[in-house]
């Protein structure tokens with residue numbers, strides 16, 4: 001399935017009225033949001049299109065061809081934003097977007113190991129060139145640690161059961177594939193509305209890709225490097241991520257503390273509540289159902 005950009009109209013609206021010279025797209029994926037933003041902002045001089053997955057760039061390059069050299073592809077993690085800017089001697093960005101989570105392409109490529117619906121190696125790395133795989137976590141982490149990961153990052157109430165089952169299965173032989181793990185979880189966990197492997201797979205993916213750490217570091221970097229009047233937009237897909245975004249923005253909100261002459265913070269939060277997909281979009285693109293968009297503008301002080 002090709003990837004449909006979520007909340008595309010809302011993302012374009014997030015940057016309305018901002019004169020953008022340099023834009024940093026931290027998760028360019030298939031380039032859906034990128035093409036919409038580039039169309040809406042012909043004034044953009046440099047569009048930095050970052051993704052840690054080399055395969056995403058193949059698709060995005062084709063889609064973003066009409067914009068020629070304005071678009072610079074960066075292979076890496078968006079949390080390294082400042083490094084990428086320094087390398088290019090860019091001081092400030094006027095727009096920052098991240099649309100985090102896995103893409104439909106990643107889910108559909110069985111050999112990437114993201115989906116319990118397809119048989120593939122237990123990999124789950126967005127950047128296949130390095131780092132720990134889901135297989136090594138599942139086969140080597142102590143039971144207590146697995147339980148904690150499933151509880152914390154999967155919000156799985158049956159975390160202990162899942163961890164126990166994994167540890168007892170791997171004593172016989174290591175778990176190598178998505179199908180082996182999915183079958184094991186199906187056999188021990190209660191069935192609800194979602195597949196019993198959903199939350200454990202989510203938790204493993206978050207740990208393999210350090211998704212929450214990426215988000216925290218990426219947001220802090222973006223806030224530091226946004227120009228005055230510049231905006232950032234973040235689309236997240238589960239409550240753990242949305243909580244981080246909400247608190248990170250709130251911590252940096254521009255305000256005048258009581259009994260103080262000096263304002264603190266440098267952001268105006270433009271979404272008191274996150275923007276969610278319309279009924280129509282949710283119907284057309286099920287992936288959009290859990291998406292939450294938060295937007296903020298840099299004001300007053302430059303840190």
Ligand SMILES: C[S@@+](CC[C@H](N)C(=O)[O-])C[C@H]1O[C@@H](n2cnc3c(N)ncnc32)[C@H](O)[C@@H]1O
Pocket residue numbers: 003004005006026027028029030031032033034050051052053056076077078079099100101102103104126214
């Ligand atoms: C949901 S897709 C983005 C789709 C894109 N906005 C579009 O319109 O096509 C998420 C993408 O973010 C990438 N990604 C996830 N975490 C990342 C990170 N920390 N740094 C860079 N890219 C990341 C994934 O590899 C994936 O291609």
